[in-house]
Amino acid sequence: NAGVTQTPKFRVLKTGQSMTLLCAQDMNHEYMYWYRQDPGMGLRLIHYSVGEGTTAKGEVPDGYNVSRLKKQNFLLGLESAAPSQTSVYFCASSPRLAGTGELFFGEGSRLTVL
């Protein structure tokens, strides 16, 4: 009964380094999302996917890339990390589009860019 699992949970990077956050869901949901959470700014959508092989931009996509090669996995990549990308990242999935029903969130990945 894992739900949505994010790895890693914590990571420290140096400016310019690259990394990938992995999100895995075992609920057979079509839709998956990556959000970032910053103090006083709520949750902002980075990218989302409406099905295997598809991706779309959210509110704050710059500096990030995503891939959805398998239905159960949604990867978030940072090619050249910047201090402004220090944040807590949340992955979510849903059986329907986000505006129509519940989102199921992972526990978050805290990223610090020095």
Next chain:
Amino acid sequence: GENVEQHPSTLSVQEGDSAVIKCTYSDSASNYFPWYKQELGKGPQLIIDIRSNVGEKKDQRIAVTLNKTAKHFSLHITETQPEDSAVYFCAASRVGSSNTGKLIFGQGTTLQVKP
């Protein structure tokens, strides 16, 4: 695009009192309004939602009200308990348009319930 403002940013109440969190939205076509609760170290979890064809919805100690004319909606928690302490997020979305899939969140309210 849609913008959601949430107030207050922090709220402290005594156990047993009521708590009210308010949100305003900018897109008059928004028609789906969920509330999420985030406990420390966890991801947000849906606690209640309301659609624009309904003015109020209740679930035990939690209620949400919607005023479409004024474009605001509120979360009401009665008989607060220490386990209600968390960060609460409101959100808004416009279902049935090209914008579907983009749930816009408020800034969050940290609720502290003092025993």
